[in-house]
Amino acid sequence: MINLKQLAQMAGVDVSTVSRALNDSERVKPQTKALIKSLAEKHHYVPNDMARSLVGKKNDTIGVLVPELLNTFYAEVIEGIEEAGNERGYSLMFGKSRFAGEEEIKLIDMFMRRRVDGIILCSSSRRTIEHLRKLKKSIPIVIADTFEPYADMDVVTIDHEYGVGGVIDHLLAFGHREFGYIGDSKITPLRLETFRRGLAGHGIELAARHIFVGEERYEEGGYRRMTELLAQPDRPTAVFVGTDNLAIGAVRAARESGVKVPEEMSIVGFDDIIASAYAEVPLTTVLQPKQEMGRLACGLLLAKITGEAAGFRQVVLKPELVVRKTTGAVPGKG
Amino acid sequence: MINLKQLAQMAGVDVSTVSRALNDSERVKPQTKALIKSLAEKHHYVPNDMARSLVGKKNDTIGVLVPELLNTFYAEVIEGIEEAGNERGYSLMFGKSRFAGEEEIKLIDMFMRRRVDGIILCSSSRRTIEHLRKLKKSIPIVIADTFEPYADMDVVTIDHEYGVGGVIDHLLAFGHREFGYIGDSKITPLRLETFRRGLAGHGIELAARHIFVGEERYEEGGYRRMTELLAQPDRPTAVFVGTDNLAIGAVRAARESGVKVPEEMSIVGFDDIIASAYAEVPLTTVLQPKQEMGRLACGLLLAKITGEAAGFRQVVLKPELVVRKTTGAVPGKG
């Protein structure tokens, strides 16, 4: 792969002249510039950004860390980040943490070694957040989709209280009083807590025997947990499922067990992933503005990188309920 | 951000000693090594991989180019690439081309400027392939999920003939003779051609009025195209849909129009994305080994990077039909 020096030799000029010519400097005679450019073209010269950013400073690269890729939730967030970044000439480097704290820290380390200009973390663990507190002076960092809007960091997240509250109000309005919950151990713990607290606020207790949580985060997990729930002697009339991925499987399990949704059981998801509108029964769920989160996170980060922004900002989005076909009135109460 | 030189000053030694110490060289006294390491730890030293790879050569980074991320098909391929890469210490840099040739070329250029060790391209356009022919001497490149197994490049792809052939045989065995096709303009053109040719081989013509192709690549596109197809005066008994994303929408459109699937119409997809097994009616489709493709592509690339492999290899996978619930006998012929 050819470099400036070789180009300089061929053109019979100094490297510095070549550098200037290729960077369209005014201070180089049009003829030599033309010569150099044609030479560069001819020999497929590709500048070495490693060297360039060594002397310069910036990279025009941001690191993005997500737990998993198969989850379209994260794909949408990334989509937002990518667009916002692209518009301003940044490319993405990314890593997948599998929800593992050590992986997160390893990948953050890699990002730093690569001298990315900034890092966006999605759904990172609390432990990792602690780790970040030490790094945030060295490099701009934005946390997306986190549990709490940490005041000492740049954060983009949603108002869980509001989102889950919408679910509860919706179900209460339909007359439901017996609730169940299905979730996973990584993504949804806060939703469970918020749900429980919200119900308690209405004097309703969420029975432990109606709570099903496990590792699996996709349809299969929801399917299995709903099957377990249906095996209980008494069955709730409404179930809140922590993510749409799980909810889609849960709806299927219910229907396959002969339980009509929503006639005999209402089910509400969370996220509003793409598949939800096209599920077996279009899913009632809480819309997280995923791409928006990505865009905002990237915006915050770029503002930090360019120095436009000082201090830390917390952006808290309101996730709105989207009522579709999996929720209805309590059986027998029309 | 601290560097070797500063560390050297603090330790009262030369940079080279620090470098050796941090790289665990034998040629440094245990005591000084310990001192230097503790110093590095204390001051949060993070090596600069830009500088390192400037002098060295390698990057331990590979560039991955996909058309889109929301498509779980690509997410799965990436998953495979990422795993295979991770195992050998490589991280990913990636870009999204939106199926646009110019975007692809721009991103490839970016990868090269960043001096990635190699590039994997998914579903790249023919035009881009031409472009790559010039670059493949400068950098290892692997093409994944392409139309043809170009003999002069490293390629991982599937045997379309075989996959589509399986669909045709399956439908013929059910007695179908009237076929329709739904696809998109970016991903599926080859599938349409293969389908048409395959049918012709059985003396069956695919009528133009039963072919629906458009831009949209997700459920909505399939929904719309199936709606159009159903508006035709005569309706095929079986429809091959070029991707599962489209197929899921197509099934929904059929059912909402009162056409029972598979009783009144058989529908077959292609890809076997995660959602397909959990669709409204579990989808009969052709399984593309996506993660496997990713792993293999990455394997080929790493072999090229490390110099283990010479020449070009074409890996052609056999995509197998997965029979689920959207296909059945021709109506009235039980």
Add this chain to the structure above:
DNA sequence: TTGTATGCGTTATCAT
């Protein structure tokens, strides 16, 4: 065991 010197590819600051 440690230091010296050189080079990686590029940009930038001087001169000329």
Add this chain to the structure above:
DNA sequence: ATGATAACGCATACAA
């Protein structure tokens, strides 16, 4: 308008 040179952060062959 162009050349010489230093500098970016690090690794390494060679000396000591």
